[in-house]
Amino acid sequence: MKKFLPDLIAILAFIILSFAYFFPADIEGRILFQHDTAAGVGAGQESKEYLERTGERTRWTNSIFGGMPTYQMSPSYDSTTSLKGVEKVYRLFLPDYVVLTFIMMLGFYILLRAFGISAWLAGLGGVIWAFSSYFFILIPAGHIWKFVTLAYIPPTIAGVVLAYRKKYLLGGIITALFIALQIQSNHIQMSYYFMFVILFFVGAYFEDAYKKKELLHFFKASAILALAAVVGVCINISNLYHTYEYSKETMRGKSELKQEGAAASQTSSGLDRDYITNWSYGIGETLTLLVPNVKGGGSGSTMSQSEVAMAKANPMYSGIYSQLPQYFGEQPWTAGPVYVGAFVMFLFVLGCFIVKGPLKWALLGATIFSILLSWGKNFMGLTDFFIDYVPMYNKFRAVSSILVIAEFTIPLLAIFALKEILSKPDTLKLKENRGGVIATLVLTAGVALILAVAPGTFFSGFITTQEMAALKQALPAEHLAPFVANLTEMREAIIASDAWRSFFIIMIGCLFLFLYQQRKLKASFTLAGIALLCLIDMWSINKRYLNDEQFVPKSKQTEAFVKTQADEMILQDTTLNYRVLNFIGFPGNTFNENNTAYWHKSVGGYHAAKLRRYQEMIDHHIMPEMQETYQAVATAGGQMDSVDASKFRVLNMLNTKYFIFPAGEQGQAVPVVNPYAYGNAWFVDKVQYVNNANEEIDALNDILPTETAVVDVKFKEQLKGVTEGYKDSLSTIQLTSYEPNRLVYKASTPKDGVVVFSEIYYPGWQVTIDGQPVDIARADYILRAINVPAGEHTIEMWFDPQSIQVTESIAYAALTLLLIGVIIFALMQRSKIAKKS
Numbered sequence: 001m002k003k004f005l006p007d008l009i010a011i012l013a014f015i016i017l018s019f020a021y022f023f024p025a026d027i028e029g030r031i032l033f034q035h036d037t038a039a040g041v042g043a044g045q046e047s048k049e050y051l052e053r054t055g056e057r058t059r060w061t062n063s064i065f066g067g068m069p070t071y072q073m074s075p076s077y078d079s080t081t082s083l084k085g086v087e088k089v090y091r092l093f094l095p096d097y098v099v100l101t102f103i104m105m106l107g108f109y110i111l112l113r114a115f116g117i118s119a120w121l122a123g124l125g126g127v128i129w130a131f132s133s134y135f136f137i138l139i140p141a142g143h144i145w146k147f148v149t150l151a152y153i154p155p156t157i158a159g160v161v162l163a164y165r166k167k168y169l170l171g172g173i174i175t176a177l178f179i180a181l182q183i184q185s186n187h188i189q190m191s192y193y194f195m196f197v198i199l200f201f202v203g204a205y206f207e208d209a210y211k212k213k214e215l216l217h218f219f220k221a222s223a224i225l226a227l228a229a230v231v232g233v234c235i236n237i238s239n240l241y242h243t244y245e246y247s248k249e250t251m252r253g254k255s256e257l258k259q260e261g262a263a264a265s266q267t268s269s270g271l272d273r274d275y276i277t278n279w280s281y282g283i284g285e286t287l288t289l290l291v292p293n294v295k296g297g298g299s300g301s302t303m304s305q306s307e308v309a310m311a312k313a314n315p316m317y318s319g320i321y322s323q324l325p326q327y328f329g330e331q332p333w334t335a336g337p338v339y340v341g342a343f344v345m346f347l348f349v350l351g352c353f354i355v356k357g358p359l360k361w362a363l364l365g366a367t368i369f370s371i372l373l374s375w376g377k378n379f380m381g382l383t384d385f386f387i388d389y390v391p392m393y394n395k396f397r398a399v400s401s402i403l404v405i406a407e408f409t410i411p412l413l414a415i416f417a418l419k420e421i422l423s424k425p426d427t428l429k430l431k432e433n434r435g436g437v438i439a440t441l442v443l444t445a446g447v448a449l450i451l452a453v454a455p456g457t458f459f460s461g462f463i464t465t466q467e468m469a470a471l472k473q474a475l476p477a478e479h480l481a482p483f484v485a486n487l488t489e490m491r492e493a494i495i496a497s498d499a500w501r502s503f504f505i506i507m508i509g510c511l512f513l514f515l516y517q518q519r520k521l522k523a524s525f526t527l528a529g530i531a532l533l534c535l536i537d538m539w540s541i542n543k544r545y546l547n548d549e550q551f552v553p554k555s556k557q558t559e560a561f562v563k564t565q566a567d568e569m570i571l572q573d574t575t576l577n578y579r580v581l582n583f584i585g586f587p588g589n590t591f592n593e594n595n596t597a598y599w600h601k602s603v604g605g606y607h608a609a610k611l612r613r614y615q616e617m618i619d620h621h622i623m624p625e626m627q628e629t630y631q632a633v634a635t636a637g638g639q640m641d642s643v644d645a646s647k648f649r650v651l652n653m654l655n656t657k658y659f660i661f662p663a664g665e666q667g668q669a670v671p672v673v674n675p676y677a678y679g680n681a682w683f684v685d686k687v688q689y690v691n692n693a694n695e696e697i698d699a700l701n702d703i704l705p706t707e708t709a710v711v712d713v714k715f716k717e718q719l720k721g722v723t724e725g726y727k728d729s730l731s732t733i734q735l736t737s738y739e740p741n742r743l744v745y746k747a748s749t750p751k752d753g754v755v756v757f758s759e760i761y762y763p764g765w766q767v768t769i770d771g772q773p774v775d776i777a778r779a780d781y782i783l784r785a786i787n788v789p790a791g792e793h794t795i796e797m798w799f800d801p802q803s804i805q806v807t808e809s810i811a812y813a814a815l816t817l818l819l820i821g822v823i824i825f826a827l828m829q830r831s832k833i834a835k836k837s
Contacts, residue, residue, distance in 0.1 A: 006118075006119030006120065007113070007119050009119070010109060010119050010120075010122065010123040010126070011106065011109075013123060014101075014102050014105040014106055014109070014123075014126060015092070015094070015098075015102060017101070017105070017127070017535075018094070018098045018099070018100075018101040018102040018105070019098055021101060021539070021542075022097045022098055022101075022548075022551075023548075024548065025097070025548055025551035026095055026097060026098050028551075029553075029554060030551035030552060030553055030554070031096070031551060031552060031553075031554050031556070031557060032097070032139065032140050032142075032550055032551055032552070033552055033556050033557060033560070034140060034141065034142025034144075036141065036142030036143060037142040037144070038142075038557065038560050038594070038595075039142075039593070039594040039606045039607075040073065040074065040142075040594075041557075041561070041594070041598070042063075042064075042561065042593070042594025042595055042596075042597045042598040042606075043061070043063060043064050043073055043594045043597050043605060043606070043607060044061070044063075044070070044073045044074055045063060045561075045597065045598045045599075046058075046061045046062065046063040046597075046601075046740055047061050047063075047070050047073065047740065050739065050740055050741075057070075057076060058070060058739070058740045058741040058799075059071065059242075059741060059799060059800070059801060059804070060740055060741045060762075060799040061073070061740050062577070062579075062601045062740055062759075063594075063597040063598075063600075063601055063602060063605070063740075064594060064597045064602050064604070064605025064606070064607060064610075065602075065603075065604070065605045065607070065610050065611065065614050065760070066579065066601075066603060066614065066654055066759075066760045066782070067601075067759060067760035067762075068607070068610065068611055068614075068760065068762070069242075069246050069762065069764075069799075071239075071242045071243055071246045072186070072243060072246065072607070072608075072609050073607075075186060075239045075242075075243070077238040077239060077804070077807075077808060077811070078808060079235070079238060079808050079811035079812055079815065080184055080235070080236070080238075080239075080811070082815060083180055083181065083184055083235060083815070084184070086177070086181075087181055087184075090103070090106075090181075091103055097139065100139060100144070100147055100148070100151070101130055103148070103151040103152075104126075104129065104130035104135060104147075104150070104151045105126035105127060105129070105130040106126065106155075107126075107151050107152060107153070107154040107155045107158075107178075108122075108125055108126045108129040108130065108154040108411070109122045109123060109125065109126035110154065110155040110158045110174075111125075111154040111155060111157055111158040111161065111412075112125045112126070112412075112415060113158075114158035114159075114161040114162050114165070115161055116165075117415065117419055120524070120527055121415060121418065121419055121422070121527065122415075123531075124415065124418075124527065124530065124531045124534070125411060125412070125415040127531065127534065127535055127538075128340075128341055128344050128411045128414065128415075128534050128538065129154070129407070129408070129411045129412075131341070131534075131535065131538035131539060131542060132338070132339070132340050132341070132407045132411070132538070133292065133336060133337060133338060133339040133340075133538070133541050133542055133545065134336075134338045134339075134403070134404065134407060135147060135150065135407075136542040136545055136546040137298075137335045137336045137545050137546070139546055140335070140545070140546050140550055141335055145185055145186045145187045146187040146189075146190055146401075148182075148185040148187075149182045149185040149186070149187040149190040149191060150187075150190055150404060152178050152181045152182035152185060153178075153182060153190065153191070153194045153408070154408070155174060155178045156174075156175060156178035156179055156182060156194075157194075157197070157198065157201065158174055158178075159171045159172065159173070159174030159175030159176070159177075159178060159225070159228065160175055160198060160201055160202075160225055161201075162174060163175065163221040163224055163225050163228075164205040164218070164221045166217065166221070168220065168221060168224050169224075169821065169824065169825050169828070170825060171221070171224065171225070171228075172224045172225065172227065172228040172821065173228070173818070173821045173822055173825060175225055175228040175229065175232065176228040176229070176231040176232040176235075176818050176821070177232070177818065178232070179191075179228070179229055179231075179232025179233065180231075180232040180233075180235040180236055180818075183232065183233065183235075183236040183239065183240065184235075184236055184239070186239065188240075188243070189395075189396040189401070190401075190404060192392060192396065193401075193402050193404060193405055194404075194405070194408075196366065196369065196405065197366050197405055197408065197409070200362040200363070200365055200366040200369075201359070201362055202222070203358075203362060204357075204358040204359045204361065204362035205218060205221075205358075205359075206218055207358040208357070208358050208359075230814075231814045231817050231818055231821075232814075233814075234810050234811060234813070234814035235811055235814045235815055235818065236811070237807045237810045237811050237814070238804060238807040238808055238811055241803065241807050242801070242803070242804070242807070245763075245803075246609070247395065247609070249611055249612060249613070249762065249763070250609045250610065250611055250612055251271060251275075251609060251610060251612050251615055252271055252395045252396075252609065253612055255612055255616065255693075256692065256693035257616060257693045257694055257697065258692070258693075258694055271394060271395065271396070271397055273384075273387060273394075274377075275397055276376070276387060276394060276396070276397050276399060277376035277377040277380075277383060277399055278332060278377075278397070278398075279331050279332065279334075279376070279397070279398040279399065279400045279401075280330065280331065280374070280375055280376025280377045280378050280399055280400055281330075281331070281338075281371075281374040281375055281376070281378075281399075281400040281403060282295065282329045282330035282331070282375070282378060283375055283378050283379070284458055284459055285329045285330065285331075285337075286371055286374075286375075287447070287451070287458065288337035288338055288339055289338060289339065289340050289345055289406065289410070290342060290345045290444060290447060290448060290502055291342070291447075291448055291451055291495070291498050291499045291501075291502045292336075292337045292339040292498050292502075292541050293326075293337065293494050293495060293497070293498040294337070294451065294495055294498070294499075295327060295328060295329035295337065296325070296326040296327045296328045296329070296491055296494055296495075297326040297327055297336060297337065297494070297544070298325075298326065298327055298334060298335050298336040298337075298544075298545060299325045299326075299327040299333040299334050299335070300325070300335060301325065301326045301327075302321065302322055302323065302324060302325060302326065303321040303322075303324045303325070303326055303487070303490060304318065304321045304322040305326070306326055306490075306494055308493050308494055308497045309321075309326070309490040309491070309493055309494050310490075311493065312486070312489045312490045312493045313486065313490055314482070314483075314486045317483055317486060317487075320474075320483070321487075321490075324467065324487070326491075326494065328462055328463060328464050328467070328491060329464075330378065330464075331400065335545060336544065336545040338403045338406075338407065339538070339541055340406070340407055340410045340411065341411075341505075341534050341537055341538050342444070342448065342501075342502035342503075342505040342506050342509075342537060343505050343506055343508075343509035343530065343533060343534055343537065344410060344411055344414045344534060345410065345414075345444055346440060346444040346445070346506045346509060346510070347413075347414035347415075347417045347418055347509075348367075348409075348410040348411070348413050348414045348417070349439075349440045349443050349444055350417050350436065350437065350440040351363075351413040351414060351416055351417030351420075352364055352413070352436075353433060353435075353436025353437070353439065353440065354417055354420050354421070354427055354428075354433050354436060355413065355416045355417055355420055359416075360413065360416070363409040363412060363413045363416075364409075364413070366405055366406075366409045367405070367406045367409045367410060367413075369405070370402050370403055370404075370405035370406040370409070371403070371406055373386065373399060373402045374399060374400050374401075374402050374403045374406075375399075376399040376400065383399065418527075418530070421513060421516070422516070422523045422526065422527065425516060425517055425519070426517070428513065428517055429517065441506075441510075444506055445503055445506040445507065445510075448499045448500075448502040448503040448506065449499070449503050450499075451495055451496065451499035452496045452499035452500040452503055453496075455491075455492040455495040455496055455499070456492065461488075462487070462488045462491040462492065463484060463487060463488065463491075468484075471483065471484070505533065505537050508533055509530060509533055509534075512526050512529045512530055512533070513526070560595060561595060561598045561599075563599060564668075564669050565668075565669070566660050566668075566669035566670055566671045567599045567600070567669075569671050570599075570600060570658050570660075570671050571599065571600075573657070573658075575657070576680075576735050576736075576737070576738040577601065577655070577680055577735055577738045577743075578601065578655050578656075578657035578658070578677065578680075579600070579601045579602065579603050579654055579655050579656045579657065579658075579677075579758075580596055580600035580601065580602055580603065580656070580657070580658045580659075580660065581602070581603040581604065581626070581651065581656045581658070581659050581660070582595075582596040582602065582604060582659075582660040582669075583626070583629075583630055583659060583660060583661050583662065584660060584661075584662050584667070584669055585662075586626060586630060587623065587626065587627070590603075590604040590626065591604050591605065591606065591618065592606050593605075593606055594606050596660070600658075603622070603651065603654055603656055611760065611762070611782075613761075613781060613782050614760065614782055616697065616781075617650065617697070617781060617782055620697050620700075621650040621697075621700060622650060622651065625647065625648040625649075625650055625651050626648075626651075628647040628648060629643075629647060629648045629651065629659070630661075632644060632647055633659065633661065633672060634661075638661070638663075638670070638672050640672065640673065640674060640675055640676070641675070645676035646704075648676075649700070649704065649705055650700060650705075651674075651677075652674070652676050652677050652678050652705070653678050653705040653706075653756075653758060653780060653783065654758055655677050655678060655679060655680060655758035656674055656677055657673065657674055657677045658671050658672065658673060658674060659671070659672040659674055660672075678705065678706055678758060679758065680733075680734075680735040680745070680757065680758055680759075681733045681735070681745060681755050681756065681757045681758065682706050682727075682733065682755065682756055683725060683726065683727040683731040683733065683749060683753045683754065683755055683788075684705075684706065684707060684708060684709045684725045684727060684753075684754050684755075684756055685707050685708065685724070685725050685726075685727045686707065686708045686709070686723065686724060686725060687708070687709050687711055687719060687722055687723050687724075687725060687754055688703065688708050688709065688710050688711070688723075689711055689712070689713045689716055689723070690710060690711070690712060690713065691712075691713055692712070693712070693781075696710050696711075696712050696780075696781050697781050700780060700781060705756070705780055707727075709725075709754060709756050709779040709780060709785055710779065710780050710781070711777055711778070711779050711785065712778065715777035715778055715779075715785075717775075718775035718776065718777035718786075718787075719754060719775075719777045719785065719786075719787050720787050722752070722754060722787065725753045725754040726749060726750070726751040726752060726753040727753060728750075730748070730749070730750050731748070731749040731750070731753060732747070732748050732749075733745055733746070733747040733748075733755055733788075733795075734746050734747075741798060741799045741800065742796070742797070742798040742799075743757075743759070743796070743797045743798070744794065744795070744796050744797075745794070745795040745796075745797075746792070746793075746794060746795075747788055747792070747793045747794075747795055748791070748792045748793075749788060749790055749791070750790060751790050752787065752788070752789050752790050753787075753788050753790075754785055754786070754787055754788070755785065755786055755788050755795075756779050756780065756783055756784070756785045757783060757784040757785065757786075757797070758783060759783065759784050759797070760782055760783070760784075761776070761778040761779075761782055761783055761784045762799075764799055764801050765784065765797060765798070765799050766797070766798055766799075766800075767786055767795065767796070767797045768795070768796050769786075769788065769789070769793050769794070769795050770793050770794055771794075771796075774786055774787065775787075776797075784797075
């Protein structure tokens, strides 16, 4: 027990720090109101109600974007139940928010202990990794999946380290377990980025094994880790496989539309090049790693909120400063900078000179790799290469987030450097290291000092192009130059303030190292002093972006979904299935909220991975029709009988039965019944086959969907090649039963005909007519269609992918393998203890 006492103390310290940071909100039960979290609640409400009512999970919901799979809405599979139980134990059943910081510190601590670093130094490492500013910015943004995935990455790499340190079985078990946990956390982008880090590590261990003539050991460890990775992946195979299949149909899949002009230069598969690189870190912005506010801070804070800036402000322009953001970097918007700690950065740079071995070079290489790729559109040569040639890289947006690699490698090398200093007090005195010490001071304290004294040294301007264009329109010509000069002075003051801060933090940290070197301070006090310095530094920066004022009573979350009078009126309609389109906040809000989806089946919605074809319909038809509809309904004063229905035929074919409009001075929500909605399904007179996606989406400009169905020629066989349908007053079809994943219709037609359903087409839906399977075709770019024979029929349509049964079987087998590994390890440890005693 005494052996583990330092570890228990470190874990207790992590718990205390986590509670302290979120105090008093954590003990008062207050929460953060997060857009992404609230959006997830709204999008998942129909699925949640279905689970509560039936005890089964639906893999399809009609609540957003007309309908989409639920694979990326809090994905849940029975095979992960036991894994979630293990996760709860690992988290020590700590409350929300508190647990996030705790597992972030604990994971890095486990990694450093795997390297054989002392508990006290590993404790410091856990703190400086976990308190990197980006992680605390993720929490209020609601990016919890990303946060948790990042928290499980260091212990995953700990397993890799243990295996290469010849603890094969333990390393394999830890690697498999934490790969499984991070994939379960469902942010594949972060796991993908850290595959590069693991490759850097593997390269370092290969070099080390080659020099020591231990290649057999290297390949043995690598084989065990490969098996562990397979086990970890297979435990989550249900999520991974269905996400992969789904991704082909989403914005991350290949578009069938042929683009022209600039659009043709986008990626052939995956996200558009501009979309991938929209959030690119500025080259000069990289200095935020050392000086947090080197680009002003966050977009959410205005100039008027900065005391430092307002001390330099011209009172004449105070009204404008309440509208201008503090941030003036290259990104469209940012919640805050990526800051790793000034003295942490000092130790990292110092480590590049005093730490020896291939792992140092791996960490330095990974850091540079991360920074260069985070520049995105500001360094397009490398970015283009990765988008075009590196598998899966073009599936992810916001390339700036690859800086998480630097946030990992910088504190890791910093701890290695500090270990070197504390274990060898004369390290910094050695002649071979003097140049490195001087270079480190110049590259960190020196840069901070230059930014403090002359901020303009590194930057050509302090006003963005967009801001300048807006100011030219808003200000008289005679005021433009003095205002620009004043704004520049204010932003220089913001930079200088933080630069002085970083400079003095580095100087204080260097003082601790100097006193230790001079034997004036013991190693324990030196370590404690540096820990306190780094904690105060990073804690205070994080409080700028996540503080107690942001927490609200839990009731606020439910208030977001309070039923409005408009909702009440719409819900009085007991028709089984219809859609609602919310114009409140149009055009920006319709596809950026899920409040509508909480109560209704929405044409709009918010989700990071919507179906690509639906997005293309939004761009080509839905948004233009919304503009036309908004104007037409407003002009008609809400009297729909005088509105031209041809202006919104796509909305009608989506069975949009209700519009929600703002009305009155307060803009309160008012429902408007759309009498022109086509209903749940309809027979058509004609089927018009087209040769490609461009012809299909363009044809919707010309046809009347109730009369003609536009079908890609690839679906001709599914409709038996018919070109003439049959439709008259005797042809009817009615929805008789509705579940999100199962629809039943009664149809009657005197002749064979083609029916189009106002339901979103997606591979995997199955249909039977009177119990006999039939093929589904895609019609009108996004809808479903089938051929219906003459007579009266029951048509049943359902979504229950059989692939889930296969993947679940694989997952259970992988869990069994992991359990066997744990049992073998436990028996081996028991045997060792027995031999010792």
